[in-house]
Amino acid sequence: MVSDLPALSHPRVGVLAVQGAFAEHADALRAVGAEPAEVRLPGDLEGLDGLVIPGGESTTLGLVAGRSGLLEALRAAVGGGLPVLGTCAGMIVLARATACGEDQPLVGGMDIVVRRNAFGRQVASFEADLDMPVVGPEPLRAVFIRAPWIESAGPGVEVLATWGGHPVAAREDGALGMAVHTGQTPARRVHRQ
Ligand code: GLN
Numbered sequence: 433m434v435s436d437l438p439a440l441s442h443p444r445v446g447v448l449a450v451q452g453a454f455a456e457h458a459d460a461l462r463a464v465g466a467e468p469a470e471v472r473l474p475g476d477l478e479g480l481d482g483l484v485i486p487g488g489e490s491t492t493l494g495l496v497a498g499r500s501g502l503l504e505a506l507r508a509a510v511g512g513g514l515p516v517l518g519t520c521a522g523m524i525v526l527a528r529a530t531a532c533g534e535d536q537p538l539v540g541g542m543d544i545v546v547r548r549n550a551f552g553r554q555v556a557s558f559e560a561d562l563d564m565p566v567v568g569p570e571p572l573r574a575v576f577i578r579a580p581w582i583e584s585a586g587p588g589v590e591v592l593a594t595w596g597g598h599p600v601a602a603r604e605d606g607a608l609g610m611a612v613h614t615g616q617t618p619a620r621r622v623h624r625q
Contacts, residue, residue, distance in 0.1 A: 440624050443481035448492035448506075450496040452488020452521060453613065474505035478516040480514060485539070487520030487577065490548070494525060494537035503537055510541035515606035523609035524548060524580050531583040542604045543586030550581040550598065550611075562612065564593040564601060576598075604609055 437479035445461050447454045449470035458468035471477060483506075485493075509614040510516050510526070518526040524546050531547040532561070549556070556578045561571035564596045572593075581598035585591065592608075600611035 441465075444469055444544050445482040445484060446477060447479040447495070448483065448497075448522070450502070453486040453519075453623045454484075456613075457484045457486050457519075472500075472502070474501050474522070477505055477509050477514075480509075482515040482517070483509065485516065485518040485525060487522060487523030488525040488528055490521040490538075491534075491536045493521055498537050503539065506539045506545045507541075510539055510607065513606055516541065517608045518579065519610045520579055520613055523611055526607055526609050542602070542607045542609055544588055544602060544604075544609065545585075545589060546580040546611075547583045548580050549578045550583075551579055551596075553575060560595060562595060562600070563594050566592050574610075575601075576612050579611040583610070 441468045446469050447457045447461070447467045449472050454470065458470070461468040463561075469480065471483065477483070494503065497506065516526065524530065526542045527538060527544045527546040528540050528542065529538070529545045530536065531545055534548070557576060559573060559575050562574040564572045579600070581595070581600055582591070582602055585599065585602060589602050589604045590597040591602045593599070595609065602609055
């Protein structure tokens with residue numbers, strides 16, 4: 433999922449399906465030759481080569497996953513090195529903290545602090561062409577929907593794209609966080625990584 437990991441021919445990639453844009457990610461994964469598997473319960477994490485945590489609402493995601501024990505299982509899987517892509521709310525739950533210190537359950541796994549709804553209310557949703565050289569030279573059509581940005585990042589985090597001077601995509605080991613939605617655009621390139 434992240435380019436410097438060995439490529440698998442037909443990886444089985446879980447898509448967290450408790451809430452949010454999981455169907456789009458499953459389609460995007462299928463389009464790049466992966467086998468998507470919906471993850472709703474802790475046992476669904478078994479045998480996966482990677483995981484996608486889609487956009488949605490990070491508080492809801494944390495609450496719903498918390499009820500079934502899935503949150504703990506996600507912490508263990510991501511902490512144990514399962515490659516993971518988190519988009520928008522998915523990136524928020526991969527953070528170690530939120531900038532406003534909201535009391536919401538997170539999965540963690542990336543040494544980043546994120547600011548939720550960072551781009552303000554008037555421009556809460558917009559599209560932009562993002563330079564993200566790691567997925568190719570062409571700019572990436574990115575959809576920001578009440579998107580977060582990365583407020584601060586630890587030394588092990590590599591920023592992959594910025595918008596308005598703020599990091600909006602980053603990776604750390606096998607974890608890739610993107611503030612934007614990617615499933616519905618040519619950003620399928622991201623899934624291919
Ligand atoms: N604003 C949402 C949150 O804070 C994220 C929005 C999204 O995933 N599109 O969780």
